[in-house]
Amino acid sequence: MSKHKLLVAIFAVGMTAAVFAGCSNEKNTSNGTITSGITLFGNKYTGSYTGELNNGNPEGKGVIEVDGDIVSKVEGTWKDGSLDGKCTITYSDGSIEEGDMVENRFDGEITKTFADGTYNVMNYNSGIPNGAIKYYDSKGTLTDYDWNYEQVPIKKLISQVKDVKYSQLIYYPDNYVGKMIKATGTVESVYEAKINAYITIKDSDGKIYVCKCKNMKVFNGRQSISQTYKVGDKVQVYGYLLKTDMYTHFNDDKSTKYNQYTGTLPYVEVVYSYDVNAGEFNPLNPSYTYEDVAKNPYGYAGMKAKVNGKVNYIELNNKKNTATIKLEVGNKQFYYVNFKYNKKTKVLPAINDEITIEGKYYGIYKEEYIKNVDDIGLVDDDDIEYRYEVYPYINAKNVIENK
Incomplete structure (x- = not known):
């Protein structure tokens, strides 16, 4: 599914056909066909809109046929010239995306069906995909599961990780800041703060990583999919290197004191992590215990x-x-x-x-x-x-x- 926000605006640029007769009132409503422009996913298209109008703008149910290489048709409910309500987007590759729009953004549960009948389902919040991505075959059987992090599936992010020596992170941090890294080690400490959890892990060479996990529900697309840990757990961590630094407290949570170690340490914002001994969570076969x-x-x-x-x-x-x-x-x-x-x-x-x-x-x-x-x-x-x-x-x- 698209990793971008869905922003839609539509504006009339000329008449391509006579406006069909309708019962006029003070709002000047009618049904008709107009040539319109549409901005979708940051790209502008032109096309032919047919449907309900109010003062020459789309208002009510209507569809626009788009001349473009990505999107071919947008059908839905319009308000003041923008999509607001049920919407279906048909792409040039034959896939279809369906769901609700609120103020020009996908909001709620959205389904994208591909040409072969397979489909995926995820939730949007004000145009931003959040949480789980469920993948189904053409018969409706759940076949795979993933989560969004900053609008990108976590499995895709993890596939981009490369092994980096600890010394490289310490001496040349600018080369790796903002990049995905991984670390494996034993949990040395766990600190809970209001929004985040902070864990320190020690790898097999005795090197320490400071790891920040967002473990309160967030809607900015940066929810860490991490298990809960205790001291002594062996964990695998994937995340972005934020910086290397010395710490007397945990960065943005000054109430959480930190003085267990001295020296410069890599500071990682966790995207995904799991307990090596307990194993990864299997969403296709949850126990519900x-x-x-x-x-x-x-x-x-x-x-x-x-x-x-x-x-x-x-x-x-x-x-x-x-x-x-x-x-x-x-x-x-x-x-x-x-x-x-x-x-x-x-x-x-x-x-x-x-x-x-x-x-x-x-x-x-x-x-x-x-x-x-x-x-x-x-x-x-x-x-x-x-x-x-x-x-x-x-x-x-x-x-x-x-x-």
Whole structure:
């Protein structure tokens, strides 16, 4: 699927046929055919638009036949001359892309079907592809799975990685900044911050890498697909070299103190990583066990969830009509659940209620607390250390009380 944002603008440049008779009103609506220009994926095309018009601009349902080598036809719902609503793009190679447009951008679930009948499905957020890419054969069987990182499939990024000696990263970092590298080693430390997780790993030669993983759900296309780790795990990491530096804290998270090592270290923004001993997550055959979901929170993100448990804690946000539920499913095993309630919601669960959650996995939730809270009155604010417990997160569609 395209790696670029979808930006569409259409403008009338002349009449190619008489406007067909329509019932005029104060908005001057009609049906007709006009010659129009269209900017699609940053490329401009001209073509013939046929459909509903308002003051000479596309408004309502219509289709434009495009003279171009990439796109041949765009059909959909138009508003004020732009695509807004259901849309189908037909490409010159015979493939078809279908989904919703919001303000000229793909938004929501988009399907691209190829000439041989195979297709893939992914989600867009304001024109940017995010999260999983699901690949299907012509019979509708799921055959492969991938994830987007900055609008590029991760498998494609990983295929571009080349082995680089550690000394090269240290002494000639400018040659590698912004390039994909890989590192294999044992986790020496794990630091959780508000948005990121930072791990330090030591390779077989005793060399240290500082690795930054975005482990809160993000919509800028830079969501790290990383497992959760503990000290002692052997991991394989793929990511972009940001720089090499000495650290007293972790770059953009000054609240996370860092003084375990001295000297210049490579700093990597992780795109993909996994526990070598546990193995990579297999999205074609997920187990749905708590242990597997907790280990692979963004592997499961977007998959259907159905979980039974006991309400350990619940907090209501009456302004947003949302409830946050901490659901206990085993010994020290918890899910955090977001649930939007409304007038049709009969009963909200209470603490210790047994309930069933139905919805979708959404990554992780970080439960924040302050280290040494009993001593908080004895220290300056700058000395406060925030800590986080990490749990799998579910967006619930239904909350059912088990009676």
